[in-house]
Amino acid sequence: MALLEMTNISKSFFGVPVLQNVNFSVEEGEVHALLGENGAGKSTLMNILAGVYTRDAGNVVFDGKKLTRATIKGSEDVGIAFVHQELNLFNDLRVFENIFLRKEITTRLGRLDKATMIRKSEALFTQLGVDIDPTMVVSELEAGKKQQLEIAKALFANAKLFILDEPTTALNNEEIEHLFESIRRLKKQGKAFIFISHKMTEIFAIADRYTVLRNGEYIDSGKIDKTVSPRDVARMMVGNRYSDLSVYQSRELGDVVIEADGLTGHNFRNVHFSVRKGEIVGFTGLLSAGISEIFQTIFGGLPIHGGTLTIKGQRVHNWSIHEAMRNRLAMIPSNRKENSLLPDASLLENEYVSEHTLSGRIQHIFAKRELSNYNALKDVLNIKANSAADLITSISGGNQQKVVLARWLNTESDILLMDNPTQGIDVGAKAEIYRLIHELARDGKTILVNSLEIPELQQVADRCLVFYQGQLQTELSRAELTEENVMLWATNAIHAAEVLSR
Numbered sequence: 001m002a003l004l005e006m007t008n009i010s011k012s013f014f015g016v017p018v019l020q021n022v023n024f025s026v027e028e029g030e031v032h033a034l035l036g037e038n039g040a041g042k043s044t045l046m047n048i049l050a051g052v053y054t055r056d057a058g059n060v061v062f063d064g065k066k067l068t069r070a071t072i073k074g075s076e077d078v079g080i081a082f083v084h085q086e087l088n089l090f091n092d093l094r095v096f097e098n099i100f101l102r103k104e105i106t107t108r109l110g111r112l113d114k115a116t117m118i119r120k121s122e123a124l125f126t127q128l129g130v131d132i133d134p135t136m137v138v139s140e141l142e143a144g145k146k147q148q149l150e151i152a153k154a155l156f157a158n159a160k161l162f163i164l165d166e167p168t169t170a171l172n173n174e175e176i177e178h179l180f181e182s183i184r185r186l187k188k189q190g191k192a193f194i195f196i197s198h199k200m201t202e203i204f205a206i207a208d209r210y211t212v213l214r215n216g217e218y219i220d221s222g223k224i225d226k227t228v229s230p231r232d233v234a235r236m237m238v239g240n241r242y243s244d245l246s247v248y249q250s251r252e253l254g255d256v257v258i259e260a261d262g263l264t265g266h267n268f269r270n271v272h273f274s275v276r277k278g279e280i281v282g283f284t285g286l287l288s289a290g291i292s293e294i295f296q297t298i299f300g301g302l303p304i305h306g307g308t309l310t311i312k313g314q315r316v317h318n319w320s321i322h323e324a325m326r327n328r329l330a331m332i333p334s335n336r337k338e339n340s341l342l343p344d345a346s347l348l349e350n351e352y353v354s355e356h357t358l359s360g361r362i363q364h365i366f367a368k369r370e371l372s373n374y375n376a377l378k379d380v381l382n383i384k385a386n387s388a389a390d391l392i393t394s395i396s397g398g399n400q401q402k403v404v405l406a407r408w409l410n411t412e413s414d415i416l417l418m419d420n421p422t423q424g425i426d427v428g429a430k431a432e433i434y435r436l437i438h439e440l441a442r443d444g445k446t447i448l449v450n451s452l453e454i455p456e457l458q459q460v461a462d463r464c465l466v467f468y469q470g471q472l473q474t475e476l477s478r479a480e481l482t483e484e485n486v487m488l489w490a491t492n493a494i495h496a497a498e499v500l501s502r
């Protein structure tokens with residue numbers, strides 16, 4: 001008998017059906033990939049399982065017992081742990097306080113036993129290969145560490161089934177490998193995982209079986225083995241919108257518009273590079289490579305500690321985000337929830353916030369032009385939403401990211417800094433975004449893309465700069481841009497030998 005059996009699950013939001021008669025089952029000791037394009041209903045199905053939403057119809061049987069009145073606590077009690085797509089931590093609490101929330105250890109006198117909770121947190125992190133200080137306040141952790149904490153917290157629960165809803169969007173490759181090691185170890189103990197990801201390499205590295213949803217309907221289930229290819233899986237997810245044809249096209253380049261000369265700042269040092277108008281340059285690296293910080297410095301969000309930065313021929317002094325925006329720079333930051341979204345605002349407001357900040361038109365009415373721009377981009381990016389007036393938080397994670405992209409595509413910016421731009425975006429829309437990036441470059445815009453996904457860089461970049469611990473290691477041409485080469489340079493020499501001998 002399966003560990004989890006969900007049958008004929010249906011759910012509507014405000015009369016709009018989101019799931020229709022969906023069947024989904026998970027066996028003990030397996031990693032089951034739940035696949036589907038943005039807005040297909042994956043997170044909703046998981047929220048129903050974890051008691052966050054109530055279902056309109058259908059049955060859930062877990063570990064031989066029928067789950068009738070689902071509540072969050074009820075699902076935790078029967079052994080279901082949930083790592084949400086959007087992080088769910090208390091930023092003002094310390095790391096160990098988050099782990100032991102509602103499970104606090106007390107001394108015999110009834111006081112909180114902080115020492116024991118800190119010690120147990122340390123032991124947990126050591127076991128998972130995670131480097132986090134349990135006494136730190138969560139708000140001080142960088143995004144990747146927060147995601148690791150969220151996962152560690154779930155794995156700490158003595159659950160039978162773990163739901164991981166896009167657990168790796170903020171992790172680097174080494175952190176992902178640690179996570180996969182933990183998953184494999186727990187699998188051996190019979191634990192089961194539901195794994196949601198839009199990254200094909202991850203699905204093939206970790207999943208045993210898959211189930212595909214499309215438009216809220218069950219499409220197919222099967223084994224992940226030699227008979228299926230990443231391309232098959234991509235097709236199942238997004239149907240005909242998927243094409244693995246190369247969209248790359250070279251183009252004429254203009255003058256140098258960004259020049260870093262010995263640039264030194266927060267987490268990076270002595271970096272030299274220059275970028276020409278109309279160019280698309282990839283940036284990549286593994287552990288704390290410093291690339292996000294370089295982007296933030298160029299965008300005026302972090303101070304320059306040394307060296308020079310020249311933008312459009314002007315050496316930068318007293319740089320600030322406002323100055324950067326006035327000089328038509330745009331930034332898509334790496335962590336959507338914390339750095340990009342206005343949660344209480346509508347889709348349209350989220351899309352236009354940058355343009356309005358620039359033009360001083362903070363207050364606005366739904367201008368016709370804005371709405372028609374929105375509709376055009378909505379079609380191109382396949383944004384799944386009912387109305388532009390809906391709250392941004394009511395659409396799926398990948399669709400939120402598309403709105404963030406649309407926000408910057410709407411400004412008149414001519415230098416775009418894209419930090420992990422396709423986080424959480426399905427493989428169909430990714431292809432559209434790559435096409436758009438090329439269109440922008442052909443129009444003379446300059447684009448810097450930070451990505452850990454080599455296939456992504458191969459689709460867009462003219463060349464790629466590889467970083468290791470805040471230092472530029474090398475520049476790879478398109479011909480040299482392979483997974484092996486990037487690994488070689490993104491690690492230090494000792495590390496590189498280790499990787500090659502695997």
Ligand SMILES: Nc1ncnc2c1ncn2[C@@H]1O[C@H](COP(=O)(O)OP(=O)(O)OP(=O)(O)O)[C@@H](O)[C@H]1O
Nearest residue numbers: 013018038039040041042043044394395396397398
């Ligand atoms: N609280 C809500 N209110 C209204 N509509 C919602 C709500 N939550 C989800 N939806 C709608 O349900 C549909 C499915 O969303 P869901 O988040 O399950 O998609 P998903 O498959 O997880 O996509 P993604 O890959 O982008 O995360 C979407 O069209 C979304 O707009």
Ligand SMILES: [Mg+2]
Nearest residue numbers: 043085396397
């Ligand atoms: Mg989702």
